[in-house]
Amino acid sequence: METETKNRVKAATTKIWAPPTLSARFVPVWRRNLLVWRKLAIASILGNIADPLLYMLALGYGIGALVGEVGGMSYVAFIGTGMVCQSAMFTASFEGMYSAFSRMHMQRTWEGIINAPVSLDDVMLAEWLWTGTKAVMSTTAILLVIMLLGYGHTWLALWILPLGFLVGLTFGGAGLVMNALAPNYDFFTYFFTLVLTPMLLFSGVYFPVEQMPAWLASIAAFLPLKHAIDIARPLMLSRIPENILLHVAVLVFYAAVAYYFALALTRRRLLK
Amino acid sequence: MSTFNEDDTVLVDPPAPPPADVVLHVHRLRKKYGAAEVVRSLSFDIRRGECFGLLGPNGAGKTTTLRCCLGLIDPDGGKIEMVGQPVPKAAREARIRVGVVPQMDNLDPDFTVRENLLIYGTYFGLPRGVVEKRIPKLLDFAGLGNKRNAGIRTLSGGMKRRLTLARALINDPELLILDEPTTGLDPQARHLIWDGLRQLLAQGKTILLTTHFMDEAERLATRLAVIDHGMLIATGAPRALLKQHVEAEVVEVFGDEVRTWADVHGRKLAQRVEVAGETAFCYAADPQPLLNDLATRAGVRYLHRPANLEDLFIKLTGRELRD
Numbered sequence: 001m002e003t004e005t006k007n008r009v010k011a012a013t014t015k016i017w018a019p020p021t022l023s024a025r026f027v028p029v030w031r032r033n034l035l036v037w038r039k040l041a042i043a044s045i046l047g048n049i050a051d052p053l054l055y056m057l058a059l060g061y062g063i064g065a066l067v068g069e070v071g072g073m074s075y076v077a078f079i080g081t082g083m084v085c086q087s088a089m090f091t092a093s094f095e096g097m098y099s100a101f102s103r104m105h106m107q108r109t110w111e112g113i114i115n116a117p118v119s120l121d122d123v124m125l126a127e128w129l130w131t132g133t134k135a136v137m138s139t140t141a142i143l144l145v146i147m148l149l150g151y152g153h154t155w156l157a158l159w160i161l162p163l164g165f166l167v168g169l170t171f172g173g174a175g176l177v178m179n180a181l182a183p184n185y186d187f188f189t190y191f192f193t194l195v196l197t198p199m200l201l202f203s204g205v206y207f208p209v210e211q212m213p214a215w216l217a218s219i220a221a222f223l224p225l226k227h228a229i230d231i232a233r234p235l236m237l238s239r240i241p242e243n244i245l246l247h248v249a250v251l252v253f254y255a256a257v258a259y260y261f262a263l264a265l266t267r268r269r270l271l272k
Numbered sequence: 273m274s275t276f277n278e279d280d281t282v283l284v285d286p287p288a289p290p291p292a293d294v295v296l297h298v299h300r301l302r303k304k305y306g307a308a309e310v311v312r313s314l315s316f317d318i319r320r321g322e323c324f325g326l327l328g329p330n331g332a333g334k335t336t337t338l339r340c341c342l343g344l345i346d347p348d349g350g351k352i353e354m355v356g357q358p359v360p361k362a363a364r365e366a367r368i369r370v371g372v373v374p375q376m377d378n379l380d381p382d383f384t385v386r387e388n389l390l391i392y393g394t395y396f397g398l399p400r401g402v403v404e405k406r407i408p409k410l411l412d413f414a415g416l417g418n419k420r421n422a423g424i425r426t427l428s429g430g431m432k433r434r435l436t437l438a439r440a441l442i443n444d445p446e447l448l449i450l451d452e453p454t455t456g457l458d459p460q461a462r463h464l465i466w467d468g469l470r471q472l473l474a475q476g477k478t479i480l481l482t483t484h485f486m487d488e489a490e491r492l493a494t495r496l497a498v499i500d501h502g503m504l505i506a507t508g509a510p511r512a513l514l515k516q517h518v519e520a521e522v523v524e525v526f527g528d529e530v531r532t533w534a535d536v537h538g539r540k541l542a543q544r545v546e547v548a549g550e551t552a553f554c555y556a557a558d559p560q561p562l563l564n565d566l567a568t569r570a571g572v573r574y575l576h577r578p579a580n581l582e583d584l585f586i587k588l589t590g591r592e593l594r595d
Contacts, residue, residue, distance in 0.1 A: 025395075112374065
């Protein structure tokens with residue numbers, strides 16, 4: 001009897017940690033989010049870019065006047081590029097936490113969807129890709145402003161858009177992990193304090209990572225946002241980033257691990 | 273608990289495949305959460321065109337059974353076939369032809385009434401044209417024709433339930449599953465939902481309904497199953513079940529002295545007497561002697577009525593509170 005129970009627990013656990021099943025059924029769920037977004041598009045874009053834009057202008061021109069060029073580019077462009085990556089990170093995190101929590105928990109939207117022939121795996125895939133989509137939207141808006149200010153006039157800079165998508169998947173995935181564990185909205189504060197704020201301060205958004213002591217810089221090497229910025233800055237200067245494959249691989253790794261945990265933990269939460 | 277071990281003989285005694293007109297076939301379904309057996313060897317069949325009521329107190333295993341049928345959770349044993357598809361193996365294929373009205377509203381508050389139907393249709397992979405053609409009829413059916421562009425937050429509880437019912441019909445399902453569809457509604461709103469369900473039955477739809485409202489089951493169900501502690505304790509047509517398990521008439525006697533009265537007189541005059549708090553429920557095939565006795569007692573209040581499903585339910589599942 002005891003072994004039987006153990007086997008059953010093992011079977012249930014295997015199912016929770018099973019690899020994602022992929023199907024095109026995720027498309028209508030992604031589209032649903034897009035349709036809701038369309039109703040509030042302007043407010044949503046403004047909300048996503050207002051903060052980074054203000055930082056970019058205030059610090060860029062304020063501190064820029066003191067420091068001049070940093071890393072071979074004007075400080076406005078330097079911090080602007082950092083802000084592009086930062087906004088992708090925040091937008092996707094926010095979407096994966098607060099917005100997903102509304103849909104999953106408060107509105108029970110996912111519950112309604114999985115009664116239709118759509119599986120929870122489809123819903124999670126749609127939500128994950130949606131966090132990336134939202135990240136691309138704010139990346140686009142900020143990049144546009146930077147270009148209007150006269151920087152990054154190069155075709156290579158457009159590669160920052162798919163980069164924004166990848167950054168979105170990384171942090172959106174992490175946000176969805178938090179969502180799967182969250183008892184309420186307050187829980188997400190931990191992620192801001194423990195993950196996003198250090199990420200923002202130590203990834204080279206405001207100053208080059210090399211300015212920090214070696215031990216701190218070597219810790220920064222593990223931060224996904226640092227790798228995003230290492231890709232974005234050279235692109236703005238019309239250069240192909242060094243070690244680009246390594247940077248992309250780090251982001252893909254974080255994104256994939258985050259998604260897998262988010263999926264498993266959400267299955268554990270909802271399919272019982 | 274040894275009776276449940278017979279489930280393990282499933283392998284040597286393979287169940288016969290369900291007949292063609294069975295829309296939902298559940299055979300020896302079992303589900304455990306940790307050490308707790310929530311569903312224990314539950315079997316029932318729902319035939320095309322009937323309204324099958326699944327009754328049971330809170331925690332009896334109703335919702336777990338539904339979730340197993342929809343393939344949202346994996347059973348620990350037994351067999352499920354829904355609209356001809358094995359579940360959970362082909363749960364997706366099965367759900368394409370099933371509509372669900374959940375216990376709690378989960379309409380999409382970011383969309384209007386009409387958009388809710390339109391978007392939900394896309395989850396079934398239905399072409400937009402097909403869904404758009406169905407929407408006016410469904411809105412009429414739900415009595416929401418003039419609310420098509422209203423926001424969900426502006427709807428009353430009854431309207432939301434009707435829209436949820438309409439949404440469950442967007443794929444023109446063979447089987448409609450309703451989990452306590454009228455919980456929390458006022459009488460007017462409940463009657464409207466019942467009317468809607470009767471219309472659907474008249475059109476030949478098959479309905480599986482869970483409820484703990486006995487009047488709801490009595491009005492709608494052509495056949496019902498009473499479950500408790502995850503087990504089937506009675507199944508059949510409502511009238512037949514009543515006849516089989518409960519005396520025809522009930523006299524409820526109220527008052528503080530009722531316990532003494534019941535012990536001295538009541539038990540002689542009725543076939544069965546149950547005292548709960550300050551009420552004595554007296555069950556009798558012929559209540560006349562009982563009524564004669566009560567008529568001689570000044571100050572005694574009583575209510576004489578035919579037995580109903582609630583009496584059956586209480587008899588089968590007991591009076592103690594379930595939380």
